[in-house]
Amino acid sequence: MTRNPEYNRRRVLQFGAAVGAAMGTGALVSCGRSDDAKSSSAKTTSLLRVAAADATNSSGLDPRSSSIGASLIALRHVYDSLMVLKDGSYAYSLAESVEPNGDATRWTVRLRKNATFHDGRPVRAADVAYSIKTLATPPSNRASVYADVDTAAIKVVDEHAVEIPLKRPRGDFKESSLVVFSVVFPDGTKDFAKAIGSGPYKLSTSDERTVRLVANPDYWGTKPTIQTLEISRIADPTARLNAVKSGQVDYAVGIGAASARAERANRALSIVRTGVANANGLSFAMNQRLAPFDDPRVRRAVRLSADREALVAKSLLGLGTTADDVIGKDLPGYAPGIAPRKRDVAEARRLFKEAGVSELTLRTSEIVPGMLSASRLFAQQLAEAGVKLTLDEVPADSYYADLTSLATHPFQAFYYINRPASVHLATVTHQKAPFNVTGTGKGWWRRLAIAQTTTDDDARAKAFDALQMEFYDNGGDVLWGFQEQPDAARTGIEGVYVNQSAAMFDRATTS
Numbered sequence: 001m002t003r004n005p006e007y008n009r010r011r012v013l014q015f016g017a018a019v020g021a022a023m024g025t026g027a028l029v030s031c032g033r034s035d036d037a038k039s040s041s042a043k044t045t046s047l048l049r050v051a052a053a054d055a056t057n058s059s060g061l062d063p064r065s066s067s068i069g070a071s072l073i074a075l076r077h078v079y080d081s082l083m084v085l086k087d088g089s090y091a092y093s094l095a096e097s098v099e100p101n102g103d104a105t106r107w108t109v110r111l112r113k114n115a116t117f118h119d120g121r122p123v124r125a126a127d128v129a130y131s132i133k134t135l136a137t138p139p140s141n142r143a144s145v146y147a148d149v150d151t152a153a154i155k156v157v158d159e160h161a162v163e164i165p166l167k168r169p170r171g172d173f174k175e176s177s178l179v180v181f182s183v184v185f186p187d188g189t190k191d192f193a194k195a196i197g198s199g200p201y202k203l204s205t206s207d208e209r210t211v212r213l214v215a216n217p218d219y220w221g222t223k224p225t226i227q228t229l230e231i232s233r234i235a236d237p238t239a240r241l242n243a244v245k246s247g248q249v250d251y252a253v254g255i256g257a258a259s260a261r262a263e264r265a266n267r268a269l270s271i272v273r274t275g276v277a278n279a280n281g282l283s284f285a286m287n288q289r290l291a292p293f294d295d296p297r298v299r300r301a302v303r304l305s306a307d308r309e310a311l312v313a314k315s316l317l318g319l320g321t322t323a324d325d326v327i328g329k330d331l332p333g334y335a336p337g338i339a340p341r342k343r344d345v346a347e348a349r350r351l352f353k354e355a356g357v358s359e360l361t362l363r364t365s366e367i368v369p370g371m372l373s374a375s376r377l378f379a380q381q382l383a384e385a386g387v388k389l390t391l392d393e394v395p396a397d398s399y400y401a402d403l404t405s406l407a408t409h410p411f412q413a414f415y416y417i418n419r420p421a422s423v424h425l426a427t428v429t430h431q432k433a434p435f436n437v438t439g440t441g442k443g444w445w446r447r448l449a450i451a452q453t454t455t456d457d458d459a460r461a462k463a464f465d466a467l468q469m470e471f472y473d474n475g476g477d478v479l480w481g482f483q484e485q486p487d488a489a490r491t492g493i494e495g496v497y498v499n500q501s502a503a504m505f506d507r508a509t510t511s
Contacts, residue, residue, distance in 0.1 A: 045510045048226045048493075049249040050503070051240040054233060061203065061211075062192040063131075063183045064140035070231045073253070074211045076502040077229065078118075079183035079197035082109060082128065083174060085420075085500055088277065090179050090332060094123060094198065096160075098178060104169045104455040109178075111160045115220045117186055118202045125162040129154045130187040132164065142181050144427075149177070169453040171460045175332070176426055176452070180419075180500075200224045200506040209233050224506040225495070244269065244488045250510070251496065252488045253503050256369055257317040260486040272487040276321050276330040278498040279482035280368055281416045284378060286476040289439035290410040292357050296474055301351035302360075303478050304344045305385040306378065312481045315374035319486055323479040326468050328421030333461060335421065335468035348385040361390045363412035365399040368483060371413050378480075403434040412437060417501060418482060422464045425471070426452060438476025 054069025066075045082095040092098070097110045115123040133154060136146035148166045155163040166173065186196055195203040201213035201224065211231040215224040232249060234240045240252035241259050245268070255263075260271045286293040286302060293299055308322040321329075324341045328334040352358065360382065364375040372393070379389035400406070414437055416424065427433065429440040430448060440448075447470075451463035471477070487503065489496070492511035497504050 045226050045508070047228045047230065048251065048505055048508060048510065049230045049232065050251045050253065050505065051232050051234040051243050051249040052253040052503075053235055053237070053240075061195040061206070063181075063185065064135065064142065064192075070211060070233055070253075072502045073504075074203075074206075074213060074231055075183070076199075076499055076504060077201040077213055077506060078195050078199045078203055079185065080115065080123075080199045081178075082182040082184065083178040085179055085332075088330070088332060090175055094128075094184055095178070098174055100171070100173070100455065102455070104171045104173065104453065105166050107164045107166070107173050108157065109162050109164065111162075112220065113160055115198050116218055117198050118196050118216060119186075120218075121186060123184060123198050124159050124187070125156045126187045127184055128162045129156050130189070131184045132182075134185075134189075135181065135183075145177050145180050148173075169455065171455040171457070172422055172426070172452050175420060176423055180423060201229060204228075222507070226505055226508050229505055241488050244490060247490075250490045251493060251503075251505070254485045255488045257319040257486065258369075260319060260488070261317055263488065268491055270489045270491050270493065272489055272496065273319065273484050274487065274498050274503075275484065276482045277418060278501065279320065279418050279484045281323055281327045281418050281479050282316075282368065282371065282374065282481045282483055283414045283416065284362060284375075284478040284480070285412055285414040285437040286478065287407065287410050287437060287439035288476045289441065290408075292355065292360075293410055293439075293476065295355050295357075297351045297355045298357055299474065299476060301348040301355070301357070301385065301387075302382070303341060304348040304351070305382050305387070306341075306478055306480050307343050307381050308341065308480045310381070311374050311377060314377055315370040316481055316483050317370070319484050321482045321484075323481050324472065325475065325477050325479045326421060326472050327416050327418055327424040327477075327479065328468070329418065329482060331418065331420045333420045333422050333464055335465040335472075337465065337469050338472055345385050352385060352387055357387060359388045359390070360411060361392055363392045363394060363409050365394045365396045365413065367396055367399050367413065368415050370483065371415070374480070375413055406434060407436050407439065409437070414477075415483075416479075421468050422451070422460075425464070425467055429471075440476075444470075 052070035052073055054071055061075045061078055066072055080094045084091055084093045094111055094115055095109050096112045098107060100107050109128060111123060117123060132146060133151045135142040136149050136151050148168055148170055150165040150167050153165045157163055200216055200219045202216050204212040204214045213229040215227045234243060237254055237256045241255040243249040244252045263269055286299050288294055312320045312322050324338055326338055362375055366372045375391055382389045428435045431445045451460060451467055454460040454463055493508060495507040495509045
């Protein structure tokens with residue numbers, strides 16, 4: 001088996017890809033991690049105020065349930081993980097190594113020896129064992145991440161090593177589980193209101209409006225440059241932007257594309273684009289189990305009808321990048337054979353006519369900003385290929401109300417968080433996935449299982465390459481764009497980066 005601390009380097013694509021030209025005269029910056037040399041010499045700042053859509057309440061930062069917005073931002077600063085996705089690569093954090101046995105049914109995690117919790121206790125293997133058991137047990141919303149772990153048989157080998165047995169071989173255990181979510185908290189933790197972690201920040205106070213974090217002077221890694229981090233709950237994106245403009249906060253997470261464009265001439269602000277790696281992938285999903293999408297000619301015709309450049313430019317106001325039907329762009333493991341999808345109206349028209357299709361219905365909603373306008377534009381594009389598209393517009397607050405019904409719709413607007421292709425396919429297209437909206441079947445599930453259980457890293461990478469190419473050629477997603485969520489910062493703030501959908505400020509600097 002290939003074993004490498006920067007796991008499977010030939011597969012790594014770097015974060016921080018070029019984000020394009022500045023919008024007008026306003027500042028436009030990318031959101032990337034500062035290197036350690038820059039961070040270690042940066043001047044510390046006493047306070048940084050952040051606004052985000054959601055914040056934890058007085059019950060604290062519970063890793064079993066905190067999953068979005070400010071609660072996730074705070075959680076990522078307070079708790080360390082065994083592994084992370086860093087600069088486009090799978091990397092170790094609390095873990096020093098993660099090694100499988102011969103058939104990848106048992107994985108041994110060895111910990112770094114210099115990490116301590118905020119209350120002074122050292123981080124030990126027993127803490128890892130307890131954390132994984134807790135995260136894997138419902139009602140934890142992380143339980144699916146550890147569905148293949150035999151929690152009853154987890155074994156503490158010594159103070160710094162824990163053995164994790166699996167119910168079936170999983171060669172992809174690192175990327176599919178530990179990188180996705182592997183925060184560690186003290187053995188026996190029941191009350192998460194205190195939020196004892198080993199991360200760069202300690203929890204100071206938390207209520208329904210504000211979370212206040214203070215720098216951890218004993219952090220094992222590079223010391224934070226921001227001494228106090230204050231995260232405020234502001235639900236409305238316009239209100240978050242106004243809070244930056246008025247000086248109430250220094251950084252607003254998520255202000256919307258329209259606001260970003262409106263502020264392009266404001267020299268007091270920087271509009272921060274977080275890049276494709278941290279974007280939403282937007283799709284018109286075709287269920288290949290249901291007519292007429294059980295006909296591969298129809299799926300190909302729909303894909304060829306899409307003018308992706310126009311959809312991004314008009315529906316995402318240019319704050320996005322075209323996509324080519326497969327999630328994972330700019331992330332580890334994206335198949336090198338995936339090429340830009342070119343529009344071909346004449347071929348689409350021929351295929352539709354050959355398949356006898358002249359009308360389609362798309363279930364859609366404003367589930368993310370711009371989706372309805374994209375759906376309406378797509379109707380015009382399909383009309384050019386000889387197909388009338390009727391839009392079944394559903395209220396956004398009820399679009400996902402019944403998860404069990406999602407796989408019963410032939411054609412629907414959908415969005416995914418961009419993440420490594422192997423993680424996405426394993427999560428969304430397997431047999432029991434509630435989000436299997438493209439209708440993958442038994443043959444696909446068998447090939448997916450073989451890829452997951454392949455123990456050699458290079459062989460597994462090739463297997464997932466083949467799955468992606470199969471999905472690219474014949475799958476059910478018309479993944480047309482990656483939608484970036486622009487942030488707004490007071491001019492002079494640098495060094496903010498994104499760690500698995502959470503904005504990180506421990507390397508931030510201000511001027």
